[in-house]
Amino acid sequence: MRAATDVLLGLALAVAAMALPVLAQTAPPPCTKPVYLTFDTGHMGVAPLIADVLQRQQVKVTFFAAHEKTQQGDGTLGQHWAPWWKARAAEGHAFASHTWDHAYWRADATDAGEGRFRIRPSAGAQAGQTLLWTAQNYCDNLRQAARRLQEVTGQAPLPLFRAPGGKTSARLLAAAKQCGFAHVGWADAGFLGDELPSDAYPNAQLLQKALRNIRPGDILVAHLGIWSRQDPWAPAVLEPLIEGLKAKGLCFATLREHPAYRDWIGQHPLQLVALPDSRQ
Numbered sequence: 628m629r630a631a632t633d634v635l636l637g638l639a640l641a642v643a644a645m646a647l648p649v650l651a652q653t654a655p656p657p658c659t660k661p662v663y664l665t666f667d668t669g670h671m672g673v674a675p676l677i678a679d680v681l682q683r684q685q686v687k688v689t690f691f692a693a694h695e696k697t698q699q700g701d702g703t704l705g706q707h708w709a710p711w712w713k714a715r716a717a718e719g720h721a722f723a724s725h726t727w728d729h730a731y732w733r734a735d736a737t738d739a740g741e742g743r744f745r746i747r748p749s750a751g752a753q754a755g756q757t758l759l760w761t762a763q764n765y766c767d768n769l770r771q772a773a774r775r776l777q778e779v780t781g782q783a784p785l786p787l788f789r790a791p792g793g794k795t796s797a798r799l800l801a802a803a804k805q806c807g808f809a810h811v812g813w814a815d816a817g818f819l820g821d822e823l824p825s826d827a828y829p830n831a832q833l834l835q836k837a838l839r840n841i842r843p844g845d846i847l848v849a850h851l852g853i854w855s856r857q858d859p860w861a862p863a864v865l866e867p868l869i870e871g872l873k874a875k876g877l878c879f880a881t882l883r884e885h886p887a888y889r890d891w892i893g894q895h896p897l898q899l900v901a902l903p904d905s906r907q
Contacts (some may be wrong), residue, residue: 669852764803821860
């Protein structure tokens, strides 16, 4: 009986040993030349197609979300799109604030006292108005988007933000850091051009430029739909861009792994408390 058991054990170990090389071959190689693909919110018309490409290519990205107007549903962070965000979280993507009202910094309001800013939201009840915000107002807007992201994804967003349009000042960045948010811009080569008019900047031209100029370590930026672009950038450019960068030996990582942000992320976890009006 013991002899038979020993034989079976030996066979099991032999099969396991044969399987190890196969497992080693299928394991993804370490990401040694990363780029950091990020998406800001938009009209969401192409969001399902973008998600399909990312899943097919096994690429993880970082999403910066504001509560913007969409082609379908009640806004980017509304109930209609909540299942979409939850599915992206399950796939391993990362999330961060883009301000709740997609609030553009216009100027430091030095004439109105230190720590005040002229802000123009492009979403929400005060869209298109130039407002005078305190640092606390801006921080509250950052937190509102982060809080809603936590609600819909089930995970804490990163203590990062991207100002709409990338427009900031030293004072604004300092104010945001005081309330726990470090700013993320993008590399010059990482501006993928999906905001540009498609008649002057066709998709083929944007793809060629990106493949020519992007280097390891670059942060890339695109959007989940741009209202003004007639020939949508995504998903037409997205998959050939990913495949082309992979062919050049580059790989993809979220901002959780970025050397300029990972220490900040580890040291400044966001403490978010749900508010009754966070979906308004």
